[in-house]
Every structure is written in structure tokens, then in C-alpha cells.
Amino acid sequence: MYDTIIRGGRVSTASDTFDSDIAIRDGKIVALGHDLGEAAEVIDASGLWVLPGGIDSHVHISQPSGEGIVMADDFESATRSAVIGGNTMLLPFCLQERGDSLRQAVTDYHAKAEGACYTDVSFHLIITDPTPSVLGQELPALVADGYTSFKVFMTYEGMALTDMEMLKVMAVARDTGALVMVHAENYDMIRFMTEQLEAAGMTAPRHHATSRPIVVEREATHRAISLAELSDIPLMVVHVSNREATEEIRRAQSRGLNIRGETCPQYLVLTEDDLDGLNMEGAKYVCSPPPRDLDSQKACWEGLQQGVFNVYSSDHSPFRYDDPAGKLFPKGRTSFRWVPNGIPGVGARLPILFSEGVVKGRIDINRFVALTATNHAKTYGLYPRKGTIAIGADADITLWDPEKRQTLTHALLQDGADYTPYEGMEITGWPVTTMVRGKTVVRDGALQDAKGHGEHISRGFTQG
Ligand code: URP
Ligand code: ZN
Ligand code: ZN
Numbered sequence: 001m002y003d004t005i006i007r008g009g010r011v012s013t014a015s016d017t018f019d020s021d022i023a024i025r026d027g028k029i030v031a032l033g034h035d036l037g038e039a040a041e042v043i044d045a046s047g048l049w050v051l052p053g054g055i056d057s058h059v060h061i062s063q064p065s066g067e068g069i070v071m072a073d074d075f076e077s078a079t080r081s082a083v084i085g086g087n088t089m090l091l092p093f094c095l096q097e098r099g100d101s102l103r104q105a106v107t108d109y110h111a112k113a114e115g116a117c118y119t120d121v122s123f124h125l126i127i128t129d130p131t132p133s134v135l136g137q138e139l140p141a142l143v144a145d146g147y148t149s150f151k152v153f154m155t156y157e158g159m160a161l162t163d164m165e166m167l168k169v170m171a172v173a174r175d176t177g178a179l180v181m182v183h184a185e186n187y188d189m190i191r192f193m194t195e196q197l198e199a200a201g202m203t204a205p206r207h208h209a210t211s212r213p214i215v216v217e218r219e220a221t222h223r224a225i226s227l228a229e230l231s232d233i234p235l236m237v238v239h240v241s242n243r244e245a246t247e248e249i250r251r252a253q254s255r256g257l258n259i260r261g262e263t264c265p266q267y268l269v270l271t272e273d274d275l276d277g278l279n280m281e282g283a284k285y286v287c288s289p290p291p292r293d294l295d296s297q298k299a300c301w302e303g304l305q306q307g308v309f310n311v312y313s314s315d316h317s318p319f320r321y322d323d324p325a326g327k328l329f330p331k332g333r334t335s336f337r338w339v340p341n342g343i344p345g346v347g348a349r350l351p352i353l354f355s356e357g358v359v360k361g362r363i364d365i366n367r368f369v370a371l372t373a374t375n376h377a378k379t380y381g382l383y384p385r386k387g388t389i390a391i392g393a394d395a396d397i398t399l400w401d402p403e404k405r406q407t408l409t410h411a412l413l414q415d416g417a418d419y420t421p422y423e424g425m426e427i428t429g430w431p432v433t434t435m436v437r438g439k440t441v442v443r444d445g446a447l448q449d450a451k452g453h454g455e456h457i458s459r460g461f462t463q464g
Helices: 075-084 102-113 132-144 163-176 187-199 206-210 214-231 243-254 281-285 294-306 349-359 365-379
Strands: 002-007 010-012 017-019 021-025 028-033 039-044 049-052 054-059 087-095 124-126 149-153 179-183 235-237 259-263 397-407 426-436 439-443
Touching: 010 365, 049 365, 054 075, 054 349, 054 365, 075 087, 075 426, 075 439, 087 102, 087 397, 087 426, 102 124, 102 132, 132 163, 149 163, 163 179, 163 214, 187 206, 187 214, 214 235, 214 243, 243 259, 243 294, 259 294, 294 365, 349 365, 349 397, 349 426
Parallel strands: 002 039, 010 049, 054 087, 087 124, 124 149, 149 179, 179 235, 235 259
Antiparallel strands: 002 021, 010 017, 021 028, 049 397, 397 426, 426 439
């Protein structure tokens, strides 16, 4: 007797597609095949894809974002939107603020997530203050405790590290086996451009994009890869937005370096023209790097198709629009410099890739699974417990109706913001039922009473 059998669906993993029923007991997949026997619950999956639940390895939740600015999502609302969008696990960040202890930051984020989550979660670290005690004690101890990835920023006031500091963080990664993720934009170029634009009165949200042209990202990507090469470590270049940065990663890969790349929905379907708009409407699309142009979108699709990028994440970083603590932060009217950076996307990520990628024939279903689940699990030390459908894996499963049409609206996505940058987008293919460790958290499109089911998952090291 099983707890659940998912019957009659077509299963896809990153490598295979096959018709199979799935039997689940105690939150794990325990049998695959046909005529599996009896279960307390049988879910009819005929006509549906049965896929590993999405893992979004780049989300910001409840992260301090500056005096007077409040992120729109807490762990409840972010993970709620995530499961509605077919995800079963998120990897948010623990931000170390300058002068603070990294261990304390981890404790604080655990407290924020405790009892609130619909998905499982596991934290990356953001290192803003690589003091000798952080580098020598806190970081190695946290890696040993299963926090095996950390992000460093090359831009943003209060967050940007110097090359020397990046090298010191990378040395810890070399010693411990942790994975470094990098936000690659040249801080001084942005500061210079911002001063010039403000002096010329070019302060509207659109000029957020003008202040950080492609060269800003390309140079920093090249530099980050060079620092990783010197340090002899793998590197994940996150949220890549354009062809030139993609080419830097491709060139490093062709030289045999272990450089990985990530892109996000905003770089596949938005452009910098979205930052135009009457009054402050363009602020809804302010994120870094900014969306670019049609050729950049094409390059990002090619990066996904060709394996230059091995993960596709949302970089969910939500702020309410109509809110002085969000995109309409009063100083933002005086310059784009003060508009909070980041856009919501955790709920929209998978439907956009399914519809624009699988349904339109740009990628096949196996690559979809790899880009949205399996490669996240392998990259961040969760595989094979997470990210696949196999005996012994957690029963993190999403049933997709490939024919279902939806118009993306903020109301549908149920995150804590008050808009989606993808409002009105027509989607074909929708995640109708989502199960986290065997518990159905979304059933036929309806959110279930599953708040607090999500757990923290300790991680191992990068594979593959
Ligand atoms: O604009 C963005 N992407 N905000 C989120 C923080 C980051 O840089 O990933
Ligand atoms: Zn970033
Ligand atoms: Zn981010």
C-alpha cells in the first residue's frame, strides 16, 4: 500500500521520456512502472506531463534593500507563488550586511523562513564583508554545515567587492569546495555613467539601462572568469543578459574552464524599451543587469539551447510598484539611481520557459527539465535527492497540462508584489498540480493548506 500513485502520465527527466505510473511513500518515490497496486490516493495524470518540480536557485526573499525600502515578499508569499508556478524548491540568499556576522545572518534568515514555506528551501550566502574572521572561521564552518555556495557582487554600494576581496573569497571556495556565484557588472563604469546622465538631466527609469550598457557586464564577466581561473575554481555567472557576456562564458568553457552560466526570463522576453513608460511605469522593469534588445534575447536563447547556460532562474527580487517603500520610493523620481533594483518572477519563470521554449520548439522537454530542475540540483549539491524522478528521490513532482492556456496576471501568480512584468502574456502549458515531498501543495490549480510544509535542506557540493 502506497500513500499516492500518480497514474497514466508521461514522465520526463533531463535525459528520458517514458510512460509510467509513480508510487510514493513517506515523501519519496518508491516505484515506477505499471500496475503498481493500491494507494491511499490515486492522481490521474492522463494527458499530462509528469516532471520534477522546478528548483529556482536564484531568488531574493525578505532581503534588506536600503533605508525606507521593503522587499514585497516574505517566505510565505514567495514560496506560495513558487508552488503555483510549478516549483518545489527555492534557493534564496542570506545577506551579510557590512559589519555583521555571516553566521548571525544565517540564523536570522532561518527564523524568517521557519514555518512559513510551501516549498523546500536552502540558502546561499551573500558575502559583503570578507573580514579575516569571516574568511578564516565563519565561512569554512558554514560550508561544512551545508551552505555550499556564496554570491559576490562586483557592483552596488555597500556590496561590491574589490578584485582583492573576490580573490580572498575565491581562495576559501578553493579550500572548501564551495561554489562562487558572481554578479558581474563594473561598478565604476556604472557610477561614472550615472553621474554623467544625472548631470544631463537623464534621470528617468529608462536611463537605468543607459547607465549600464553591455560593455559594463561583458568586462566584469571577463574579469570574474579571470579571477576564477587564477584561483582554480568553478564559477557560476548569474543573470547573464546578452551576447557579449555569453561569449565570454562560451570562450572560457571552450578553454576547459569550469565556468557555468545562468539566464532568466527577463532576458528572454523583455527589452530595455520596457523601461520606457509614462511617469514612473518603467520602474516596474528596473533590474540589474537590465533587459537588453532582441539580439540579446536571441543570444540568451542560444545559450540555453547550446548548454552555455546550465540553469535558468528567476532572480526574483520583488518590490511593490505603487508603494513608497517599493518602486515609487520618493527619491526614485529624482533619479533612476534610487529605484529599487529587481523584479518579481518566481511564479512566472516556468510557464514562460515552457510556453516560449517547449511549445514554440526552441528546446525539448528534457532540456526544460534540465534547465529548470536537474541542473540546479547538480550545481548546488542536491542531486539525486532533488531534481529528478527516480526511485529514492524526494517526491517533488509537477503535473503539467501542455494544452492549458493562461494569460499571465499578477492575481494569478499570488506573490506579495502588486504587479508582474509579464502582465498580459499569453501562455500555453500550465503546472496544474504540484507536490512537495509527496504532499500535494497545488491541486488542479488550487493552492492547498500546506504553509509550513517546506523544510530547510542542507546541501552537498557541486556535481557534473
Ligand atoms: O536587479 C536585481 N537583479 N536585483 C536583485 C539582486 C541581484 O543583483 O541579483
Ligand atoms: Zn545579482
Ligand atoms: Zn539576484
